[in-house]
Every structure is written in C-alpha cells, then in structure tokens.
Amino acid sequence: MNYATARNIDQQDIPVIDLAGLTEGDAALETVARALVEAAEGVGFFYVKNHGVPQDLADEVQKVGRAFFDQPDAEKQRVAVNSYHRGFIEMGEAKMYESAKADLKESFIWGLDIDEDDAEYKAGHKLIGPNQWPDFMPEMRPLMVRYMDACNALGARLLRAFAIAMGEPADRFVQRFDRPISRGALVYYPPQDADMGDEQFGVAPHSDYGVLTLLNQDPVGGLQVMGKDGEWLMAHPIPGTFVVNVGDLLARWTNERFQSTEHRVVNSSGRERLSIAVFVDPNHDTVIDPVVTDDVPALYPPVTCGEYVLGRFNDSFAYRKGGTN
Secondary structure (H helix, E strand, O other), X not given: OOOOOOEEOOOOOOOEEEHHHHHOOHHHHHHHHHHHHHHHHOOOEEEEEOOOOOHHXXXXXXXXXXXXXXOOXXXXXXXXXXXXXXXXXXXOOEOOOOOOOOOOOEEEEEEOOOXXXXXXXXXXXXXXXXXXXXXXXXXXXXXXXXXXXXXXXXXXXXXXXXXXXXXXXXXXXXXXXXXXXXEEEEEEEOOOOHHHOOOOOOEEEEOOOOOEEEEEEOOOOOEEEEOOOOOEEEOOOOOOOEEEEEOHHHHHHOOOOOOOOOEEEOOOOOOXXXXXXXXXXXXXXXXXXXXXXXXXXXXXXXXXXXXXXXXXXXXHEHHHOOOOO
C-alpha cells in the first residue's frame, strides 16, 4: 500500500461550516449548532469560517513560528521541552505509537502563561507550569498568549454550540474553563523525500487525545483524514478557515456519539510546512463524565481531564521515557 495516497475531498466528506450564525439569534445558532454536531458525529472533522480569530494574528504567528524554526539547533535547545510539556521538541522525540517510526517534525509547545508564583504550579500539578519563552525572540510571548486566548475563546464557543444541539445546558462542557490546560503547538515539517518509504510520516496515523483540536494550516498542505469509507482524504488548506477535529476525550465525554478520527501528515510537497495547532481542553480537574441517554448507558467511568491527558503524553513523547514525569 502507498501510504501517501489520498483522494481529494468535497463538502460531503469534510464540511465547511460558517460560524457567523452563532451570534445571529436563536434560530441561526441552532442551525449552526446542528451542523457542528452532524459533522462531529460523522467524520469528526470540519472546517470553520468566520471563526473570530483575526487573520492578521494568525499570519503573525506563522511568521514568528518560521523565524523560530530557522534558528540554529543550539538556540532552540535553550528552550528544550520541560516536564510540563512546554518548549522545543526536536526531530525524533515524538511518535504516536510504539510501533511507529518517529515523526518527521519539530515542535514548539506552549500553554497557559503563568509564572513561578502560581499556586497550582507550586502545588505540583504536572500540567501547569511556566512556558519556555526564548529570550532571543522577545516578541514570541505576547503574540502566542494572544493567539491562545483567541483559540480558547473559539473552542469554548464550539463546545457551547455542541451542548445546545445535544439538548444539554450550554455550559455542559465549559463549566470549568477559567484555567484551561489547552496546549498550542507550532509544528515544522521538513520536505519528505519519497525514498523515506511509505511508513515515514510527518505525523503517523493517530487520533488526538484531548477535547478539540483547532488547526491553522499554511498553504502547503499535507493533512490527511480517514474517511468513513476507510479511504484517506486530503484535507486541503482553505484560506481563512480552521480545520477542527474531535479528540478522544470529547468522544469519551459524549459517550462515543462524536467521532475521534485517525489522521496523519505526509509532506510530499517538496517544501517546508508549518502548522499551528491548539489542543483545547478545560481545567485540569474537570471531571469527564459521559453524557448519557436513557437507552445508552455510560461506556466509560469518569476521569479528570488532566489525568487522561498526562497519561497520553507519557505514551507519545520519547523525552518522557527516561526521567520523571
């Protein structure tokens, strides 16, 4: 099998949803919310436009991300990833499953911006810690904080819409969202040569493990999504949109009503690729208790968001294998 083979999509595969209706009154909100739920129940992926994240902000993050990855390795290693999953992850340090080859990518990870006096950090919470901002790029910190705030706001809007369309209270998924453990990732993919073989990926086939993923693609492309028919679909970049997908934790939270779908990256373009992903999750102590109906009992026991995400980190990143977590 040629793992780089994927077919083009149409809107029936991965729909494009206009979020303008979320602020245009009850009838429009319900229409958009139903479309979001239908996509989440179907392929588990969709594009959103009129999403509220300023384009000039996203463009500036792309620019700064490229400048960071252009730095010498020795400079990037000055902000090497720490035990709180913040900082630079070099090539070869991430893979989705034990059997997979290491992903062909570099990453820079950041999250809630706190200092060393933060009470939860001092209490030892393992997913709440200071970011690793490079002093050689002072513009990075304020820009990434603004971008994270904008994406968390978008994620919360989507989660409220999901809840409304499911007949749940609007805050069902965002009751504890004042200190989210969302992570942002600048991800650099070098060009992938054909002679690397069919089992080398920018990111190997996997499903995301959090609640929601918001992806801002550059024009290069390379994202492929497993379709309902078992074929890989090319999720081409669409200007002005985000690609949104359901993660494993939201599939669990909705009692598998929503689909967390496998996807992968193959950068066969011959060009460098940069994507900006924000993995939206609520507060670390949020209890993920499945939304059940009268005829479908809970398929999973309750688990806290932080407990689940930390376990998945430990399985996926080589830097966590050799030391304390």
